[in-house]
Amino acid sequence: MQLSYEKSVPGRRAIALDPLDVPEAVLPAALCRKEPAALPELGELDVVRHFTRLSKLNFGIDSHFYPLGSCTMKYNPKLAEAVAALSGFAHLHPHLSTSPAFWKHCQGAFELIHETEQWLAEIAGMKDVTLQPIAGAHGELTGTLLMAAYHRDRGSKKDTILIPDSAHGTNPASAAIAGFKVLEIPSHEDGTLRLDSVKAAMNDSVAGIMMTCPNTHGLFEPAVAEIADLMHANDALVYYDGANLNAIMGIARPGDLGFDVMHYNLHKTFATPHGMGGPGSGPVGVGERLAPYLPGPRVVKGEDGFELRNLEKSIGRVAAFFGNFMMAVRAYAYMSHLGKDGLRQASENAVLNANYIFAQLKHVYEPAFDLPFMHECVFTAVPQAKKGVRALDIAKALLDRGFHAPTVYFPLTVKESLMIEPTETESRETMDEFCDAMLEIAEAVDSDPESLREAPKTMPVGRLDEVRAARQLNCAC
Amino acid sequence: MTWVPSTAAERDAMLSVIGVQTIDDLFASVPAELRAKSWALPAGISEMAVRARLEKWAARNAGGVTSFLGGGAYDHFIPAAVDALTSRSEFYTAYTPYQPECSQGTLQSIYEYQSAICRLTGLDYANASLYDGGTAVFEATTMAVRLTRRTRIVCHASLNPIYRSMLETHVANLDLELVDGESPEGAACVIVQNPGFLGDIEDFTALAERCHEEGALLVMSFYPISLGLLKTPGEIGVDIAIAEGQCLGVPLNFGGPWLGIMATRKEHVRKMPGRIAAATEDAQGRRGFVLTLQAREQHIRREKAMSNICSNEALCALRALVYLTLLGKEGLRDVARHCHSKAEYLKKRLSFAQILNHGPTFNEFAVRLPRNAEEAADALVSRGFLAGLPLASLGAGEPNDLLIAVTERRTREELDAFAHALEEVCN
Amino acid sequence: MFPKDMKFTKDHEWVREEDGVYTVGITAFAAEQLGDITYVELPEVGAEMEQGDSAASVESVKAASDVYAPVGGRVCDINHDLESAPELVNQDPYEQGWFFRLEGVRPAQLKTLLDADAYEKYVGEQEH
């Protein structure tokens, strides 16, 4: 498809302002740009068609099953979009929170923040929650900064964070960016983290560990409580990557498991849309140990309504205001509609659906692990790869069959991994159709591998030359 | 059950395919002693009741007021087509474009967005977005540290004090030295903002030269709308330009989601954080777009990645792109011209107050009122105005100082009425 | 399979001595593991390296890897051709695809490295 810049016609306009109703002011030429920015010149219908056509080149949840493991691509309720469009939220200036003089004019927003934090705290068994972190990875960074503040406060020089090799890449990246050394702990071949491996890495410099539970293999960590105890016995802390919280809502809570700090992904567990990669929201929850260090300012209930306060030992601000507030509005709508039972049922059905898909595929695709999967199941396409069809080819073949691909090549611990997370919002028919497609592809591995290697054939483009992209580097026109 | 389509009969059928009796059997790997100790949540309420509650909360926030509040976030007009196009579910319910063949809409829009940002800033490369303007300062800082292998960071007085404090929080555990001033000597970078937090336009061209002589980088936080008129970061000699992109078609959203913008020079692109899209071809020679230079990112480089960022603000970047595409070359200049001219008009109407800026400003300026600014601002809300930001509340001024922003949305009548009301409450 | 006139490390660098100058690159095995190489970052001429220091890095579309100095020394030359043609590392890893040259090397350090046979054996083990 043509670029908007290629469609540009000199002099064409989409938007006209009213004539300037005050005298025109002129800035000194030395402070001004030489040429106006060469943005496209198009009419409104040109622009509308351009982006409407672009949108049609995409798969989204509303049009396609999107079983991306670890990403929790559940349905994004329209209710949440409707309340996020309320002008009392959408057009509210955040500096109303800066001056106490304005606080009475944003009480509704403060109440929403406060309520959302309370819900999230109870869901995960945490003492307090901050909505400031802007995405999961920013939550990890905030969490590791909280860990650093805790140790600094105690005069300890602990500088290393343990991270299992199955962890998402953001875990080691966040810990490193927070200023920690990262020590990778190997997973056991059954896909779990063993207490022994953590013990072997334990020493005085260990500030804490980052875990995901269920882990990125889709498995509940059997030693999670013992690992937490080991950490606490050594004055180290335990971080919970909440990406997989959708497996255990109402079943188990990170706080009860011994975690000191965690992030939630509102864009996974709480159904806020992924928006082609963002915005998300990564609130951070803390237990007793880290509560004094939470970022501020915090919304608290005062005598005449809600007000802002900073904790004495706060690490400061990680966002300019309250993080991605509008994601909290959506998540609140989601949680309050589902309530106590609905949230638990969401997790139950997420686990049911993943196991249902697993049961249909496990005889044809090789399970990466033998332990029972929770909300996602992981296969290895090594047997197919030996016949010349890699996980990537299977992914592309699914696109031709009308399904988004599962997550492939993550986690890094599984060769040729195919990681499938259906979520609770998919129907049995959709999952059956997906499994049929997977089984048909498995047959084609033997009967017609070439067709899989050439997939996709029905998309707007075939496989693209990524090597050329990286070498020639054309990133703007 | 809302949002779960399975019926009880279907669940039973699925359980028998799996070969277990009950759903609880599927949770056998979670030991009894680790089960939730509490689950004290309210029962769910209907969609109707959720809406009613949120409408009530929304109504308790200042609405229908004429705003002069800025300080990093601005009340610009958002054309209807921005909402109409970006609320298409093919955009907002899609994931990160890791499978490029079914994500060309996303990838081409990122490429067009990067192009728009490059054309706006006069720089060579832009990324697909960062979280917001404040975290972009931190990302630019660590990028400058990587590029120069130096550890001193110099914050210029023009920088938004909130960005300054966010930076402090983010680097607290790093071996970096944060200093205030503008001397590039021995520094990784000097961070400036243009227009500055109090609205002053400065020409940082000479500072850019001094930075380069000293082997330091110039990082500039810019206000995208102002580049409808102002000298570009590229013309100034900036190495890393960053911005809060909220002003480009993103609602105020009580602080988020917003949009972190970053652009840089060719020679620095390999150290830039965040996703980047590039044009390439398929086997048949058709043009297509992919994510590129991913080896910089966390999913490949892990603890050695340029940043930990994964989810970004893609949908807000799309809003910015649609906004800029609608405005076009002349439209952006017009918006900037209107903002500047209206601010200048208002400035002249505030003769009862002292203007604190000594040089030129764009659309925002600071005044010292004859009265406490918080009190004045409070009094003006009931008259239908958000007067601006009382600067003392951020430690950025005296009790009587107020930061006033004017956008193209303000009419002459509103400006006259506001000037009049402000004068009245000050007397 | 691997050239006999050079030494190897377990991180898959090679080093070859000619007239007191030590040329360093990565092995064909490493290049193949990485896939099509898209970018090579080289050290600055004049930089002092200890044995085992991270000296360069190499990227493909899906992977990135550090290149360590197989022996200590001072960087006296770098292969500028790789800036515009990183594919040379895939095409000709031992000649045109070299990375950098070191001088002032203590020859004794070479003794800590693998010869072609030992490296070949090591690579064979890695593949399993």
Ligand SMILES: Cc1ncc(COP(=O)(O)O)c(C=O)c1O
């Ligand atoms: C296991 C895991 N951890 C962390 C993250 C990072 O979250 P975000 O993308 O919100 O920064 C992800 C998301 O992709 C994930 O799957």
